[in-house]
Amino acid sequence: MATMTAAQKKAQAKAEYDAFLDVCPSRKLLDRLSDKWVVLVLAALGGDCDGTPQGMRYSELSRLLAGVSQKMLTQTLRALERDGLISRTATPTVPVTVTYELTPLGGSLYGTVRALKAWAQDHMDDVLAHRATYDASEA
Amino acid sequence: MATMTAAQKKAQAKAEYDAFLDVCPSRKLLDRLSDKWVVLVLAALGGDCDGTPQGMRYSELSRLLAGVSQKMLTQTLRALERDGLISRTATPTVPVTVTYELTPLGGSLYGTVRALKAWAQDHMDDVLAHRATYDASEA
DNA sequence: CAGTATCCAGCTAGATACTG
Protein backbone atom coordinates (compact mmCIF):
# COMPACT_ATOMS: atom_id res chain seq x y z
CA MET A 1 0.00 0.00 0.00
CA ALA A 2 3.04 2.22 0.22
CA THR A 3 2.65 2.76 -3.50
CA MET A 4 -0.69 4.45 -2.85
CA THR A 5 0.71 7.25 -0.76
CA ALA A 6 0.74 9.84 -3.50
CA ALA A 7 -2.71 8.91 -4.72
CA GLN A 8 -4.01 8.90 -1.18
CA LYS A 9 -2.64 12.36 -0.55
CA LYS A 10 -4.40 13.56 -3.68
CA ALA A 11 -7.62 11.90 -2.65
CA GLN A 12 -7.44 13.43 0.79
CA ALA A 13 -6.71 16.87 -0.57
CA LYS A 14 -9.71 16.53 -2.85
CA ALA A 15 -11.90 15.34 0.02
CA GLU A 16 -10.90 18.32 2.13
CA TYR A 17 -11.52 20.63 -0.76
CA ASP A 18 -14.92 19.11 -1.42
CA ALA A 19 -15.79 19.49 2.24
CA PHE A 20 -14.84 23.14 2.01
CA LEU A 21 -17.02 23.64 -1.04
CA ASP A 22 -19.83 21.80 0.62
CA VAL A 23 -19.78 24.11 3.61
CA CYS A 24 -19.64 27.24 1.51
CA PRO A 25 -23.14 28.56 0.79
CA SER A 26 -21.96 30.96 -1.90
CA ARG A 27 -20.38 28.11 -3.78
CA LYS A 28 -23.62 26.16 -3.71
CA LEU A 29 -25.55 29.13 -4.98
CA LEU A 30 -23.02 29.64 -7.73
CA ASP A 31 -23.28 26.01 -8.74
CA ARG A 32 -27.02 26.38 -9.06
CA LEU A 33 -26.76 29.61 -10.98
CA SER A 34 -24.16 28.19 -13.30
CA ASP A 35 -26.66 25.67 -14.57
CA LYS A 36 -27.20 26.86 -18.08
CA TRP A 37 -30.97 27.17 -17.85
CA VAL A 38 -31.62 28.18 -14.25
CA VAL A 39 -31.15 31.89 -14.82
CA LEU A 40 -33.15 31.81 -18.02
CA VAL A 41 -36.08 30.12 -16.29
CA LEU A 42 -35.81 32.66 -13.49
CA ALA A 43 -35.80 35.43 -16.07
CA ALA A 44 -38.81 34.00 -17.88
CA LEU A 45 -40.85 33.61 -14.71
CA GLY A 46 -39.51 36.88 -13.35
CA GLY A 47 -41.13 38.70 -16.22
CA ASP A 48 -38.08 39.63 -18.23
CA CYS A 49 -39.86 38.68 -21.40
CA ASP A 50 -43.13 40.52 -21.01
CA GLY A 51 -42.72 42.95 -18.16
CA THR A 52 -44.59 41.37 -15.28
CA PRO A 53 -43.76 38.32 -13.20
CA GLN A 54 -46.30 35.58 -13.79
CA GLY A 55 -46.95 31.87 -13.84
CA MET A 56 -46.13 29.92 -16.96
CA ARG A 57 -46.98 26.51 -18.30
CA TYR A 58 -44.41 23.87 -19.07
CA SER A 59 -45.00 24.23 -22.79
CA GLU A 60 -44.79 28.00 -22.64
CA LEU A 61 -41.39 27.81 -21.00
CA SER A 62 -40.34 25.24 -23.51
CA ARG A 63 -41.32 27.56 -26.34
CA LEU A 64 -39.86 30.67 -24.78
CA LEU A 65 -36.47 29.16 -24.01
CA ALA A 66 -35.86 27.98 -27.54
CA GLY A 67 -33.16 25.37 -27.55
CA VAL A 68 -33.82 23.77 -24.19
CA SER A 69 -34.38 20.03 -24.27
CA GLN A 70 -37.26 18.46 -22.34
CA LYS A 71 -34.74 16.76 -20.16
CA MET A 72 -32.96 19.92 -19.12
CA LEU A 73 -36.16 21.90 -18.70
CA THR A 74 -37.63 19.27 -16.40
CA GLN A 75 -34.37 18.89 -14.54
CA THR A 76 -34.02 22.64 -14.05
CA LEU A 77 -37.63 23.00 -12.98
CA ARG A 78 -37.30 20.15 -10.47
CA ALA A 79 -34.13 21.59 -9.00
CA LEU A 80 -35.68 25.02 -8.57
CA GLU A 81 -38.83 23.54 -7.08
CA ARG A 82 -36.78 21.43 -4.70
CA ASP A 83 -34.99 24.56 -3.53
CA GLY A 84 -38.26 26.39 -2.99
CA LEU A 85 -37.47 28.98 -5.63
CA ILE A 86 -40.42 28.18 -7.85
CA SER A 87 -43.76 26.52 -7.20
CA ARG A 88 -45.43 23.90 -9.34
CA THR A 89 -49.20 23.75 -9.63
CA ALA A 90 -50.90 20.90 -11.44
CA THR A 91 -54.54 21.42 -12.44
CA PRO A 92 -56.24 18.09 -13.27
CA THR A 93 -57.99 19.24 -16.42
CA VAL A 94 -58.26 16.73 -19.21
CA PRO A 95 -54.87 17.21 -20.69
CA VAL A 96 -53.11 18.11 -17.47
CA THR A 97 -52.22 21.74 -16.95
CA VAL A 98 -49.09 22.54 -14.97
CA THR A 99 -48.10 26.04 -13.98
CA TYR A 100 -44.81 27.25 -12.59
CA GLU A 101 -44.23 30.53 -10.80
CA LEU A 102 -41.61 32.28 -8.73
CA THR A 103 -41.94 32.01 -4.96
CA PRO A 104 -41.02 35.06 -2.84
CA LEU A 105 -37.67 33.39 -2.20
CA GLY A 106 -37.16 32.86 -5.91
CA GLY A 107 -38.15 36.46 -6.54
CA SER A 108 -35.57 37.71 -4.09
CA LEU A 109 -32.87 35.62 -5.72
CA TYR A 110 -33.88 36.93 -9.10
CA GLY A 111 -33.54 40.45 -7.73
CA THR A 112 -29.96 39.73 -6.73
CA VAL A 113 -29.23 38.17 -10.07
CA ARG A 114 -30.45 41.33 -11.73
CA ALA A 115 -27.71 43.18 -9.86
CA LEU A 116 -25.20 40.98 -11.61
CA LYS A 117 -26.98 41.68 -14.85
CA ALA A 118 -26.60 45.39 -14.15
CA TRP A 119 -22.86 44.95 -13.61
CA ALA A 120 -22.65 43.08 -16.87
CA GLN A 121 -24.45 45.83 -18.73
CA ASP A 122 -22.28 48.52 -17.15
CA HIS A 123 -18.91 46.88 -17.51
CA MET A 124 -19.08 44.21 -20.16
CA ASP A 125 -17.89 46.54 -22.91
CA ASP A 126 -14.82 47.32 -20.79
CA VAL A 127 -14.20 43.61 -20.52
CA LEU A 128 -14.68 43.17 -24.24
CA ALA A 129 -12.30 46.04 -24.94
CA HIS A 130 -9.65 44.47 -22.72
CA ARG A 131 -10.18 41.20 -24.48
CA ALA A 132 -9.64 42.80 -27.88
CA THR A 133 -6.47 44.54 -26.70
CA TYR A 134 -5.15 41.34 -25.18
CA ASP A 135 -5.87 39.35 -28.31
CA ALA A 136 -4.27 41.99 -30.49
CA SER A 137 -1.02 41.96 -28.53
CA GLU A 138 -0.98 38.19 -28.63
CA ALA A 139 -1.79 37.51 -32.27
CA MET B 1 -31.04 16.50 -48.56
CA ALA B 2 -34.74 16.36 -47.75
CA THR B 3 -33.87 13.90 -45.01
CA MET B 4 -31.81 16.61 -43.34
CA THR B 5 -34.71 18.96 -42.81
CA ALA B 6 -35.29 18.04 -39.18
CA ALA B 7 -31.63 18.15 -38.32
CA GLN B 8 -31.29 21.43 -40.14
CA LYS B 9 -34.15 22.93 -38.21
CA LYS B 10 -32.49 21.85 -34.98
CA ALA B 11 -29.18 23.29 -36.08
CA GLN B 12 -30.80 26.54 -37.01
CA ALA B 13 -32.65 26.77 -33.73
CA LYS B 14 -29.39 26.16 -31.93
CA ALA B 15 -27.63 28.79 -34.00
CA GLU B 16 -30.32 31.32 -33.20
CA TYR B 17 -30.12 30.41 -29.56
CA ASP B 18 -26.35 30.73 -29.54
CA ALA B 19 -26.62 34.09 -31.21
CA PHE B 20 -29.00 35.16 -28.48
CA LEU B 21 -26.60 34.02 -25.79
CA ASP B 22 -23.74 35.69 -27.56
CA VAL B 23 -25.49 39.03 -27.55
CA CYS B 24 -26.50 38.75 -23.92
CA PRO B 25 -23.84 40.31 -21.67
CA SER B 26 -25.30 38.80 -18.50
CA ARG B 27 -24.99 35.36 -19.95
CA LYS B 28 -21.34 35.91 -20.78
CA LEU B 29 -20.65 37.12 -17.29
CA LEU B 30 -22.43 34.13 -15.86
CA ASP B 31 -20.42 31.79 -18.03
CA ARG B 32 -17.23 33.33 -16.69
CA LEU B 33 -18.42 33.19 -13.11
CA SER B 34 -19.58 29.64 -13.45
CA ASP B 35 -16.03 28.53 -14.06
CA LYS B 36 -15.25 26.66 -10.90
CA TRP B 37 -12.11 28.59 -9.99
CA VAL B 38 -12.83 32.10 -11.19
CA VAL B 39 -14.68 33.16 -8.10
CA LEU B 40 -12.18 31.51 -5.80
CA VAL B 41 -9.29 33.35 -7.47
CA LEU B 42 -11.28 36.57 -7.21
CA ALA B 43 -11.86 35.85 -3.53
CA ALA B 44 -8.20 35.09 -2.90
CA LEU B 45 -6.98 38.26 -4.62
CA GLY B 46 -9.86 40.24 -3.16
CA GLY B 47 -8.57 39.55 0.30
CA ASP B 48 -11.17 37.08 1.52
CA CYS B 49 -8.45 34.96 3.02
CA ASP B 50 -6.48 37.52 4.97
CA GLY B 51 -8.49 40.69 5.12
CA THR B 52 -6.88 42.98 2.59
CA PRO B 53 -6.81 42.84 -1.20
CA GLN B 54 -3.27 42.21 -2.40
CA GLY B 55 -1.12 40.74 -5.11
CA MET B 56 -0.26 37.07 -4.98
CA ARG B 57 2.25 34.85 -6.65
CA TYR B 58 1.33 31.93 -8.83
CA SER B 59 2.57 29.45 -6.26
CA GLU B 60 0.72 31.20 -3.44
CA LEU B 61 -2.54 30.92 -5.32
CA SER B 62 -1.78 27.34 -6.10
CA ARG B 63 -1.24 26.60 -2.42
CA LEU B 64 -4.22 28.62 -1.22
CA LEU B 65 -6.70 27.06 -3.62
CA ALA B 66 -5.94 23.52 -2.62
CA GLY B 67 -7.19 21.16 -5.25
CA VAL B 68 -6.71 23.30 -8.32
CA SER B 69 -4.55 21.78 -11.03
CA GLN B 70 -1.83 23.81 -12.71
CA LYS B 71 -3.78 23.65 -15.90
CA MET B 72 -6.93 25.12 -14.46
CA LEU B 73 -5.12 27.76 -12.45
CA THR B 74 -3.23 28.96 -15.49
CA GLN B 75 -6.36 28.81 -17.62
CA THR B 76 -8.38 30.76 -15.08
CA LEU B 77 -5.63 33.33 -14.60
CA ARG B 78 -5.29 33.81 -18.37
CA ALA B 79 -9.02 34.25 -18.83
CA LEU B 80 -9.24 36.82 -16.05
CA GLU B 81 -6.21 38.65 -17.39
CA ARG B 82 -7.64 38.66 -20.89
CA ASP B 83 -10.82 40.21 -19.54
CA GLY B 84 -8.86 42.89 -17.70
CA LEU B 85 -10.06 41.70 -14.31
CA ILE B 86 -6.62 40.89 -12.96
CA SER B 87 -3.14 42.08 -13.90
CA ARG B 88 -0.06 39.94 -14.29
CA THR B 89 3.36 41.30 -13.39
CA ALA B 90 6.51 39.35 -14.16
CA THR B 91 9.68 40.38 -12.37
CA PRO B 92 12.76 38.98 -14.10
CA THR B 93 14.56 37.82 -10.98
CA VAL B 94 16.55 34.62 -11.24
CA PRO B 95 13.75 32.20 -10.76
CA VAL B 96 11.04 34.33 -12.34
CA THR B 97 8.57 36.00 -10.00
CA VAL B 98 5.04 36.54 -11.23
CA THR B 99 2.44 38.47 -9.29
CA TYR B 100 -1.28 38.68 -9.92
CA GLU B 101 -3.62 41.31 -8.52
CA LEU B 102 -7.13 42.58 -9.00
CA THR B 103 -7.61 45.52 -11.33
CA PRO B 104 -10.21 48.17 -10.40
CA LEU B 105 -12.57 46.45 -12.83
CA GLY B 106 -11.94 43.10 -11.18
CA GLY B 107 -12.47 44.69 -7.80
CA SER B 108 -15.83 46.09 -8.85
CA LEU B 109 -16.90 42.67 -10.13
CA TYR B 110 -15.81 41.10 -6.91
CA GLY B 111 -17.93 43.62 -5.04
CA THR B 112 -20.98 42.54 -7.01
CA VAL B 113 -20.17 38.91 -6.43
CA ARG B 114 -20.09 39.59 -2.72
CA ALA B 115 -23.71 40.70 -3.00
CA LEU B 116 -24.54 37.24 -4.27
CA LYS B 117 -22.57 35.82 -1.41
CA ALA B 118 -24.65 37.90 0.98
CA TRP B 119 -27.85 36.51 -0.55
CA ALA B 120 -26.47 33.04 -0.15
CA GLN B 121 -25.68 33.64 3.50
CA ASP B 122 -29.09 35.15 4.16
CA HIS B 123 -31.24 32.67 2.32
CA MET B 124 -29.35 29.47 1.83
CA ASP B 125 -30.75 27.87 4.97
CA ASP B 126 -34.26 28.57 3.65
CA VAL B 127 -33.27 26.80 0.47
CA LEU B 128 -31.81 23.90 2.41
CA ALA B 129 -34.96 23.66 4.51
CA HIS B 130 -37.12 23.54 1.36
CA ARG B 131 -34.85 20.88 -0.02
CA ALA B 132 -35.24 18.75 3.08
CA THR B 133 -39.02 19.11 3.02
CA TYR B 134 -39.14 18.27 -0.66
CA ASP B 135 -36.95 15.21 -0.24
CA ALA B 136 -39.00 14.02 2.72
CA SER B 137 -42.28 14.17 0.79
CA GLU B 138 -40.63 12.34 -2.07
CA ALA B 139 -38.77 9.53 -0.32
C1' DC C 1 -49.88 18.21 -22.19
C1' DA C 2 -46.26 17.11 -19.27
C1' DG C 3 -43.40 14.43 -18.39
C1' DT C 4 -39.94 9.76 -17.80
C1' DA C 5 -36.28 6.63 -19.46
C1' DT C 6 -32.28 5.46 -22.12
C1' DC C 7 -28.36 5.97 -24.88
C1' DC C 8 -24.45 8.35 -26.41
C1' DA C 9 -21.37 12.32 -28.28
C1' DG C 10 -18.64 16.16 -26.81
C1' DC C 11 -16.41 18.85 -23.84
C1' DT C 12 -14.17 19.63 -19.40
C1' DA C 13 -10.85 19.16 -16.34
C1' DG C 14 -7.50 16.15 -13.93
C1' DA C 15 -3.10 13.44 -14.26
C1' DT C 16 1.31 13.42 -16.05
C1' DA C 17 5.46 14.83 -18.18
C1' DC C 18 8.35 18.25 -20.00
C1' DT C 19 10.56 23.45 -20.50
C1' DG C 20 12.52 28.50 -20.22
Next chain:
DNA sequence: CAGTATCTAGCTGGATACTG
Protein backbone atom coordinates in the same frame (compact mmCIF):
# COMPACT_ATOMS: atom_id res chain seq x y z
C1' DC D 1 9.23 29.28 -10.28
C1' DA D 2 5.88 29.45 -13.60
C1' DG D 3 4.32 27.64 -16.86
C1' DT D 4 3.15 24.47 -21.63
C1' DA D 5 1.68 20.11 -23.90
C1' DT D 6 -0.76 15.87 -24.28
C1' DC D 7 -3.83 12.12 -23.21
C1' DT D 8 -7.88 10.49 -21.40
C1' DA D 9 -11.78 9.45 -17.89
C1' DG D 10 -16.04 11.12 -16.47
C1' DC D 11 -19.78 13.87 -16.42
C1' DT D 12 -23.05 16.97 -18.74
C1' DG D 13 -26.41 17.63 -21.65
C1' DG D 14 -28.68 16.56 -26.25
C1' DA D 15 -31.40 13.18 -29.20
C1' DT D 16 -34.81 9.88 -29.20
C1' DA D 17 -38.60 7.08 -27.84
C1' DC D 18 -42.17 5.93 -24.81
C1' DT D 19 -46.21 6.96 -20.97
C1' DG D 20 -50.09 8.68 -17.68
